Amino acid sequence: MRLLALLDGTLADPEAAHVRVDDLGLTRGDGVFETVLVVDGRPRELGPHLDRLLRSARMLDLAVPALPEWERLFATVVAAWPEPGEFAVKLVCTRGAEYGDGTPTVFALAFSIEPHTVEKRRNGVSAVVLDRGFDPGLAERAPWLLLGAKTLSYAVNMAAQRHAASVGADEVIFTASDGSVLEGPTSTVVVVEGRTLRTPPASSGILPGTTQAALFRAAERAGWAAKVEPVLVDDLAAADGVLLVSSVRRIVRVRTLDGVDLPDATGPWTELSDLYEREYA
Amino acid sequence: MRLLALLDGTLADPEAAHVRVDDLGLTRGDGVFETVLVVDGRPRELGPHLDRLLRSARMLDLAVPALPEWERLFATVVAAWPEPGEFAVKLVCTRGAEYGDGTPTVFALAFSIEPHTVEKRRNGVSAVVLDRGFDPGLAERAPWLLLGAKTLSYAVNMAAQRHAASVGADEVIFTASDGSVLEGPTSTVVVVEGRTLRTPPASSGILPGTTQAALFRAAERAGWAAKVEPVLVDDLAAADGVLLVSSVRRIVRVRTLDGVDLPDATGPWTELSDLYEREYA
Structure with a gap:
């Protein structure tokens, strides 16, 4: 099931x-995106997602619709989605x-959750560590590299996922050139150590995670400690659990x-x- | 003037x-491209361009049409272009x-040369050196980063060009983390030192240049030496000329x-x- 909404509030055939062939999103990967989960008609973290979309757009000097227009577009989709x-x-x-005339191309594409996604949630994943090739200071030093912007130029993220699949793994954890952990191609890395959660800082050139932020909020309220600070690749194997959110x-x-069993993190997971789901109960 | 041809040999309104909104070229920058110059009905370096397109596609595990189909598509465009x-x-x-059904999206878009391109050819450009953030060994070590593949994920190349414009420059020369010269966002760097040309090796994670290869061929035939070997950023200012091809x-x-005059390279340029143009006379 899919449903496409355009900025003028109309629904269209997905x-x-x-889109024209000279759209710069297509020919240059020049644009931004966000993907938002909706459960029982209620979007999760829509505000933080839209904030991040606008932040990405600023990093690209991209003129995008204002917040109320995005909210209206989103509401159109939620109202039209026909399934529970x-x-x-x-x-x-x-x-x-x-x-063209400089008008940005804007749309919202809603889609059903695929069975393999549900399967990964339930059963966990295997992951490989792959070098992303840059040092954690690069993002601040070289803003033209758009590190930390969620752009449409995701060919590397997709190639890394294919590389993982080619060695029999489900997912990738990227590391910087100094051995610090960055992120997954489409996820945030969270390490569980006792009653403490840890995730790498966005300043290292990664996306600030909307789901990670919600999880940290929920966990802290329940007495967990939650830290945003560097994680080394060796910390992953030593942790009580590694999560991709x-x-x-x-x-x-x-x-x-990398083919080696990590500790069973079913308990903390x-x-x-449960804490995360209760945020939306 | 623009002209659009599709793989089935038909022309279409550009x-x-x-293109559908879920095209992976649009949503993930997941595809490859080449841009070929045609002068008086004759394409320049079409063979090397198509070879590079197929090489890029292999790096992306992308199923693309075979060489004869590309050649047919290209011939359609050349035959239909109405201007001298x-x-x-x-x-x-x-x-x-x-x-969708897994069919790749394929097209050829022909377009007139813009006046600002002609102006840059004639008058030269100002350039700034920008850090690309990776070391020259990364491409071989980390094939999932697609360094040296000409993909549609060009947001960084476009952002670097915008950064150059924001500081009053026309063009960018990217450098690796060790200070060696890489390439421009859409060009190859060639250094002129006496009667010798030098360009960085593709193994450093850059595109092998089709125009650079043609220029080297022509120059060597005329008695120049032409070397593919590392160029340091300090070599640029010390050279008799720096070319972007x-x-x-x-x-x-x-x-x-970076705002400093380079030696006047009008003579060797x-x-x-002339040598390059004579390749196609």
Whole structure:
């Protein structure tokens, strides 16, 4: 099931063509996006997602619609989705047609959650560590590299996922050139150490995670400690648990890393998942 | 003037929509491209461009049409272009619609050369050196980063160009973390030292240049030496000339680097441009 909404509030056929071949989103990956989970008609972390979309757009000097227009677009999709349960909404804004009038291309594409996503939530994943090749100081030093912006230029993220699949793994954890942990291609890394959660800082050139922030909020309220500070790759194997968190997959246990079993994190994962879900109860 | 051709040999309206919103070229920058110059009905370096397109596609595990299909598509465009003189053709292949039947999206978009391109050819450009953040060994070590593949994920290349414009410069020369020269966002760097040309090796994670290869061929035949070996950023200011070469702009002099005048390279530039043009006479 899919449903496409355009900025003018109309619904459109998601299988029809709506984009020109000279759209800079297509020819240059020049645009931004967010993916938001909706459960029983209620979006999760819509505000933080839209804030991040606007922040990404600023990093790209991209003129995007204002917050109320995004909220209206989102509400259109939520109102039109015909099924109970959960679905996801991808919000996209590109720089528009290269030979056009400068109008950005904006749409919201809602889609059902796929069975393999549900399976990963339930059973956890295997992951491999892959070098992302940059040092943690680069993002601040070189803003033109757009580290920490959620752009449409995701070819590397997709190639890393394919590389993982080619060695029999489900997921990737990227590391910086100094051996510090960065993020997954489409997720935030959270390490569980006793009653403490830890995730790498956004200043290292990664996306600030909307789901990670919600999880930290919920966990802190329940007495956990939650720290945003560097995580070394060696910390992963030594931790009580490694989680990959993201909007659509929610909270996922990493069961093996580079083919080696990690400690069984079912206990803390169950508790943290419950705390996270209660944020929206 | 623009002209759009599809893989089935038909021409289509370049201002109409032809692409779905879930095309992975749009949502993930997941595809490859080449831009080929055509002068007086004759394409320049079409073979090397198509070879590079297929090489990029292999790096992305992307199923693309075979060489004869690309050649047919290209011939369609050349035959249909109604004006004399020169134009450029962008060849694009994406992974197709995410929720589709797996067919790649393929097209050729021909377009007139813009006046600012002609102006850069004639008058040269100002350039700034920007850190690309990776070391020259990374490409071989981390193939999932797609360094050296010409993908649609060009947001960083575009952001670097915008950064250059924001400090009053026309172009960018990227450097690696060890201070070695890489490439421009859409061009190859060539250094002139006496009667010797030098360009950095593709193994450093850059695109092998089709125009650079043609220029080296022509120059060597005329008695120049041409070397593919590392270039340090300090070599740029010390050289007799710095050139940025690319298909559409051809051979462009860098007049100033980070705001400092470089030696006047009009002499070697004129000779090398003549040699390059004679390749196609």
